[in-house]
Amino acid sequence: MSSFIHSLQSEFIKTKRSSSFWLSVIGALFIPVIFFLMYTFKADVFSKDMADMPWQKHFMRGWQSLSSFLLPMFAILTCSLVVQIEYKNNGWKQVFASPQPLGNIFFSKYLSIHGMIIFCIILFNVFMVICAVAVSLINSKYHFLHKPFNIVAIMKLSVKTYISILAIMAIQYWLSLRFKNFIAPIGIGLGLLITSLILLQWEHIDWVPYAYPILTFMKASPKNGQVLLPHELHSIIIFVVVTIAAFLDMKYRKERG
Amino acid sequence: MSAIIKTENLDFAFQPGVKTLDQVSLSVPEGAIYGFLGPNGAGKTTTLRLLLGLLRNQHGTIELFGQDFSRNRIMILKKLGSLIEQPSLYGHLTARENLEIYRVIHQCAKSRIDEVLQIVGLENTGRKKARQFSLGMKQRLSIAVALVHEPELLLLDEPTNGLDPNGIIEVRELIKKLNREQHTTILVSSHILSEVEKMATHVGIIHHGKLLFQGTMAELQLMKKSNANLEIETSDNAKALALLQQAFAVQEVEGRILLPLNNREESAQANRILVQNGIDVYALHPQHSNLEQLFLDITSENK
Numbered sequence: 395m396s397s398f399i400h401s402l403q404s405e406f407i408k409t410k411r412s413s414s415f416w417l418s419v420i421g422a423l424f425i426p427v428i429f430f431l432m433y434t435f436k437a438d439v440f441s442k443d444m445a446d447m448p449w450q451k452h453f454m455r456g457w458q459s460l461s462s463f464l465l466p467m468f469a470i471l472t473c474s475l476v477v478q479i480e481y482k483n484n485g486w487k488q489v490f491a492s493p494q495p496l497g498n499i500f501f502s503k504y505l506s507i508h509g510m511i512i513f514c515i516i517l518f519n520v521f522m523v524i525c526a527v528a529v530s531l532i533n534s535k536y537h538f539l540h541k542p543f544n545i546v547a548i549m550k551l552s553v554k555t556y557i558s559i560l561a562i563m564a565i566q567y568w569l570s571l572r573f574k575n576f577i578a579p580i581g582i583g584l585g586l587l588i589t590s591l592i593l594l595q596w597e598h599i600d601w602v603p604y605a606y607p608i609l610t611f612m613k614a615s616p617k618n619g620q621v622l623l624p625h626e627l628h629s630i631i632i633f634v635v636v637t638i639a640a641f642l643d644m645k646y647r648k649e650r651g
Numbered sequence: 652m653s654a655i656i657k658t659e660n661l662d663f664a665f666q667p668g669v670k671t672l673d674q675v676s677l678s679v680p681e682g683a684i685y686g687f688l689g690p691n692g693a694g695k696t697t698t699l700r701l702l703l704g705l706l707r708n709q710h711g712t713i714e715l716f717g718q719d720f721s722r723n724r725i726m727i728l729k730k731l732g733s734l735i736e737q738p739s740l741y742g743h744l745t746a747r748e749n750l751e752i753y754r755v756i757h758q759c760a761k762s763r764i765d766e767v768l769q770i771v772g773l774e775n776t777g778r779k780k781a782r783q784f785s786l787g788m789k790q791r792l793s794i795a796v797a798l799v800h801e802p803e804l805l806l807l808d809e810p811t812n813g814l815d816p817n818g819i820i821e822v823r824e825l826i827k828k829l830n831r832e833q834h835t836t837i838l839v840s841s842h843i844l845s846e847v848e849k850m851a852t853h854v855g856i857i858h859h860g861k862l863l864f865q866g867t868m869a870e871l872q873l874m875k876k877s878n879a880n881l882e883i884e885t886s887d888n889a890k891a892l893a894l895l896q897q898a899f900a901v902q903e904v905e906g907r908i909l910l911p912l913n914n915r916e917e918s919a920q921a922n923r924i925l926v927q928n929g930i931d932v933y934a935l936h937p938q939h940s941n942l943e944q945l946f947l948d949i950t951s952e953n954k
Contacts, residue, residue, distance in 0.1 A: 400755050400756055400758060401756065403755045404752045404753070404755045404756050407744070407748055407751055407752050407755070408741055408744070408752060410743075410744065410748065411743050411744070412743050479741065482742070483739060483740055483741050483742055484736070484737050484738065484739045484740075485739045485740075485741065486739075487700075487703075487705055487735050487736070487739055488733075488735075488739035488753075488796065489739075490703070490704070490705055491703040491704070491705060491728060491731075491733045491735070492728060492753060492756050492757075493724075493725045493726075493728035493729040493756070493757070494725075494756060495725060647707075648706065648707045649705070649706055649707070650704075650705050650706075651705045
């Protein structure tokens with residue numbers, strides 16, 4: 395176990411100042427900044443729109459963009475960028491020639507990607523709150539500061555969204571490990587994401603992994619809050635199966651690094 | 652001396668039927684600087700990648716530190732440092748950060764970073780990112796990465812590639828110093844003969860995937876000597892040949908007299924015989940077949 399922590403530490407050093415780290419910050423900042431500008435320059439429209447339940451409307455608007463496109467896209471890019479750190483720098487051979495069990499190599503990188511996704515989701519929520527508070531301080535038409543904020547609902551949605559994106563991450567991580575060229579996994583991922591958005595009305599959409607985050611958003615309601623929805627369960631199953639397959643694929647590959 | 656690296660009958664093919672390695676049986680003794688010599692594409696890197704487990708072994712056995720590689724991968728890799736082909740450095744990180752990655756994995760003392768930076772002469776690069784380094788600096792930092800855990804065995808694949816003459820000398824001196832002071836066994840591959848000649852204690856020559864020669868530097872010198880000749884030009888070659896045949900295993904090759912050369916006194920003796928018998932000697936050429944020539948001889952024999 396301690397050797398796994400050392401492997402994980404080494405992965406964190408690698409992501410320092412890397413594009414994948416900045417992507418999670420910028421990805422989380424993107425929507426709150428746009429909203430801040432929208433709320434500031436179209437104060438009449440939005441203050442009226444959000445007169446009652448401002449927090450809920452603010453967060454739902456944000457999460458809609460995040461779940462449908464930004465977060466899946468962020469997951470696709472992060473998987474590629476983190477793995478690309480090795481490909482780009484000829485790092486694989488040194489990694490595989492270091493005394494780390496293959497499991498450490500595979501899962502420490504995987505875990506650091508998951509860490510970034512979780513970091514991005516948390517950061518997004520924090521920036522959304524900062525955006526609302528800042529707008530209220532600047533413009534008295536907004537009443538965020540005087541209205542209740544349902545933090546539990548936001549946390550539930552965050553956790554369920556993370557579960558719903560597990561399948562995409564497993565598939566993208568495998569693709570990123572397989573392809574030396576980083577355009578391939580990103581292209582495939584983007585293609586599948588767009589396809590799944592087109593298929594959203596299909597009765598078997600529960601089996602299209604790239605649609606899971608937006609399904610979680612669309613089906614979010616107080617009564618659905620507790621349990622795992624079918625597509626979320628599928629997401630976990632696909633995550634486990636694909637992760638094992640990806641690991642075995644790396645373990646039994648003829649040529650490493 | 653026990654062998655630190657021992658392979659038996661290694662075969663490897665990237666494509667079925669095209670053998671990249673053919674029955675390679677390496678034996679690198681403890682404490683040696685083993686020069687692994689061969690032209691580009693001979694199979695040097697493939698052999699080294701097999702030793703590190705970067706390629707799946709297809710046939711034959713690999714033993715490092717007396718242990719089977721596939722069953723003791725982690726234990727073996729703990730005692731081994733490597734530099735294979737181009738540097739494996741993270742361009743967005745500083746020299747220190749690059750070393751920190753492997754220091755953490757090997758769990759060695761923090762002070763090792765300063766030590767290895769000093770060994771390779773990169774202690775003053777500060778916040779400069781590895782991608783801004785010159786090729787020589789990158790190569791030296793890669794060696795530092797290989798050294799961070801004080802390995803007992805170093806595998807260096809063409810470590811002087813792309814270095815300027817000064818850099819080449821520095822790396823060579825570093826290799827000798829590590830061997831002398833830390834007793835590190837070093838396997839260093841190269842396609843440049845004079846390079847290997849200047850530092851190796853043992854040599855393996857590989858060509859077309861086959862190990863053509865393996866032995867100590869002294870054994871190689873002996874082979875070199877047995878290939879040395881004295882070429883003699885005289886006013887009467889036929890008569891000279893007849894005279895010299897009484898004392899030496901002389902032979903005529905394409906109208907030239909060739910005499911196997913063991914020491915300098917023999918050339919004087921041969922000259923005396925000819926002069927005393929009234930033959931004019933125009934020239935005595937010692938033909939030292941140097942390692943370069945030997946290398947060409949060996950490798951061309953196999954074509």
